[in-house]
Amino acid sequence: MAGTDVADAPPRRGRKRHVLGAVALLAVVAAGGAAFVVIDHGGEPEATGTAKAPVATTSVVKTDLSDTRTLPGTLGFGAERSVRGAGTGLVTRLPKAGATVARGKPLYWVDDHPVPAFVGDTPLFRKLDKVGTRGRDVTVVANNLRALGYTIGYLPPQTPAAGKPSVPGDVFTAPLKSALKQWQVDAGLEPTGTLDVGQVVVLPGPSRVASIKAQLGDPVAEELITVTPTAKVVTVPVDATDVGTIRPKARVSIVLPSGKKIAGQVTAIGRTVQDVTDGSGQNTAQLNITVTPRKAADVKALDAAGVEVTFTSQVRRGVLAVPVGALLALREGGYALQLPDGKLVAAETGMFLRGMVEVTGTGVTEGLKVVTSS
Incomplete structure (x- = not known):
């Protein structure tokens, strides 16, 4: 001064x-x-x-100054995602709620033929039968067959032709067609070496059946089931004005109904604002924060429960x-x-x-x- x-x-x-x-x-x-x-x-x-x-x-x-907030959350398997069938035919078998979806194994049956599950980001939108076809759907097939242990051979990189746009994805090669045929034999499918729309269902990742929406005898081209990820997470609604203080990958603590405190980590911050009305009739804009327990074994005995999550945005020690x-x-x-x-x-x-x-x-x-x- x-x-x-x-x-x-x-x-x-x-x-x-x-x-x-x-x-x-x-x-x-x-x-x-x-x-x-x-x-x-x-x-x-x-x-x-x-x-x-x-x-x-x-x-x-x-002393230690720690900017912490404790908010209520819900332990569960996260948001449900709808799964629709494709093609023609009637549903003849459905999975049970709570079942884990295994890559390459049947998820449901159409006209008594199994429809296995693949993992990827692109659904099969056309029939794959011609060697030389390129696309992201081919990449999904190649990645899944490789993950299932099949030898798919060399997938050549793309050489764009002059004046023509490049096409993303891999090429449906003869070795890949052969690997597909071998998988069909092992899976109890007709070994054609081809895949048509609706013969497999593509999910975004490891999944668990959350609920059954269809009934036996329904047309396949409808909503059949809902799925969630297999890992348990905690969903915490947070006021939109406070979300800026929460950082991805931030460590948090979770208090279970038993009173046990376990470690967790912020794994996702929602982008969809929801208007929530409180008991006094006031509307509050909220976003969902996803927190994942650091050890899955800590919540093995629980499928769903109300918990409390403590966020620490700033700490000054000593x-x-x-x-x-x-x-x-x-x-x-x-x-x-x-x-x-x-x-x-x-x-x-x-x-x-x-x-x-x-x-x-x-x-x-x-x-x-x-x-x-x-």
Whole structure:
């Protein structure tokens, strides 16, 4: 503070430090929700014999400041995804709710023929029967056959022809066609070496059957089942205005219904805003945060449950702190702490949290007694 030695200047005899304009100017600290007094130095002479009123004091403490919030969440398998059939025919067998979907194994049956599941990001949208066909659907077939242990041979890279757009994906080669035929033999399918629309169903990843939507005898080209991922996650609705304080991959703690605390990690932050009406009729915009337990075994015995999740957005360990009410905002700028004898000690502020503020500066030490308004 330029021109003011706040650490060593004792109060002048016969004068007192007074509140500017004889009125306390309260400034609200946004992060702490508390108030401090703006002061200057100087004022009118103190009346002789006036008794000094007792002041409240507190001590500078060394502590950890942690910005944490605990929110309710729901343990489960995450959002359900609808699975529709394709092609023609009638559904003759369906899986059971709760069943795990295995790559390359039948998920349902059409006209009493099994429809196996593949994993990928592109459904089969055409018949694959001609060697030389290129596309992302071919890549799905190649990746799944390779994952199932079949030798698919060399897949040549694309050499774009001049003036023609490139086509993403792999080529349906003769070795790949042969591998497909061998898989069909092993899976109990007709060994044609070809795949038509509806003969396999493509899911986005390892899946679990959540619910059954169709009945036996329904046309296959309808919603048949819903699936979820196989890993259990916690879904936490968070006010849209608070989502910015939560970071992907952030570590969190989860309290189970038993009271056991387990470790988790933020694995997804939703992008779809939902309007939620609370008990008072107020609408709140919320986004869903997905938290995954770090050890699946910790939630093995639970399929669904209400839990609590603690998020920590900022931590300051081993810092010096005082109640916000001990801060003095100086007229010339900056802050100070007032000692019981009236002296001022310059203080730099750091993190504000729940009525406490981090302070540093020359002379600011653990255990230092300072005046406080709270």
